[in-house]
Amino acid sequence: MDIPRNVKIVIVVLLCAILGLACSADGTSTGPKESTENYSVSPTPTPTPIPTPTSTPVDSKQVAPQFVAGPSGLGDSYFPNLGNGGYDVERYIIEVQWDPEEKWLSGSTVIEAKSTENLSSFNVDFAPMQISEVTVNGVRADFTAEENEVVVIPSEGILSGTDFNARFVYEGSPSLFCWDTNCSLLGGWYNLEEGAFVAGEPSSSLAWHPVNDHPRDRAQFRIEMTLPSNLDFVTNGVFLSKTQNGEVSTWVYETVHPRAPYLTTLAIGEFEEVIAPSVDDLPIRHWIEEGIVRENLAYLDYDKMVSVLTDLFGPYPFDTYGVLVLNHQLGFALETQTLSLFGRDTFEIESIHIHELAHQWFGNHLTVESWSEIWLNEGFATYSEALYYQAIYPEFDIYQYLIAGFGGRESQLLGGIPPGDPGPESLFSASVYYRGALTLHALRLTIGDEAFFTSLREYADQFGGTNVSTDDFIQLVEKISGEALGDFFDRWLLGPVLPEMPS
Ligand SMILES: [Zn+2]
Incomplete structure (x- = not known):
């Protein structure tokens, strides 16, 4: 998921206002x-004992299955x-x-x-x-x-x-x-005037x-x-x-x-299918809701985005890709698998397209084992934005990009919440995205480019199609770099303050 800083605060208010919803924060949203x-509630079931399946062999010496x-x-x-x-x-x-x-x-x-x-x-x-x-x-x-x-x-x-x-x-x-007490984690079925x-x-x-x-x-x-x-x-x-x-x-x-399951999206409305040029036999198909100016997608160079990320992480893991653009102000974009979801407020921001595409590897192909590991999604996708721009502009300053993304080195948003265990209320906090990405940058400076990029490709290759944990990543990087990194990850992911960037 990506939430632009300048719209994040108003997401819930916006959604509730636009969609005409009455939102509560107790997990039982009044929603529509x-x-x-x-x-x-169904008819009360009769608590009858469960019989042993008839296929079970009858053998007096054998204990019936429990x-x-x-x-x-x-x-x-x-x-x-x-x-x-x-x-x-x-x-x-x-x-x-x-x-x-x-x-x-x-x-x-x-x-x-x-x-x-x-x-x-x-x-x-x-x-x-x-x-x-x-x-x-x-x-x-x-x-x-x-x-x-x-x-x-x-x-x-x-x-x-x-x-x-x-x-x-x-x-x-x-x-x-609502999935948290202040309803910042809002999800489900959105009814719109003309669709859903x-x-x-x-x-x-x-x-x-x-x-x-x-x-x-x-x-x-x-x-x-x-x-x-x-x-x-x-x-x-x-x-x-x-x-x-x-x-x-x-x-x-x-x-x-x-x-x-959370990577499923759907949309009902009036859409135009836009078939973009395939990238190395990967079909690129976008769905644009009526009212969205399709020409505004034209500047997005998916050929380049897929090529750069494939060079970094290995082959694109699925059989199709595209974006679904709703003509509504969503306040977020979401990496729904093979079909990232955008609103009219997010689809013209190139870095978000890179972010959601990178999630197809980190988040979708490699899926978190537990929600506490969310930095494995968001830290990696955010760092992928920076890696893409560095591939295009060799002088690109990754550190400045990430720090500036959150208002400078002193921003309290970067400390306080540990990205390695942010808590459900802060699942999508700035720290998870930017301190998570800074953790990867610090790792790269610590172990060197060769070990770092080998680790990223090996991580995607070995763990693609499975669930992952932070320990999986640490063990793999330690093996490739030959360095003990437990203290490093503890400080960067769990420490109370943002550590100094290695020189
Ligand atoms: Zn994201």
């Missing part, structure tokens, strides 16, 4: 007024309720319809998953919408819904290591959520489909959206088809490369 009123309830979170220290334990999602198949008049979403989501424990029940993250039916492997299941958690109780236990699917049929008016879009970090997907909503569970997606034919539908991945049936059309997109 319908958001909580449609909350429904089944447990899957955890309601993945143990993330910042957002303990995001994600769920006991299974790993392989693919989401989402088939929904959108009624723009009523702001009403209806349809189904199938979660294809593999169990990692013997499950008597499991949770999914899902916002307050009306669920009419849940089936597991085609058999009706009991369920309860509370807050943003749905507990599914299948008719029989699921043995560990088993492929299974769960289908949810639901409808409702999707909305926005989805965005948010650390979470947005649970606002509109059942999901295991943590970066640790990356999955493939197939999304089918049916809506009036006068509207367009855009989402991540590869566009497969648009089929018109009377006054409605169904759009289908598919993502083969697994992605963390």
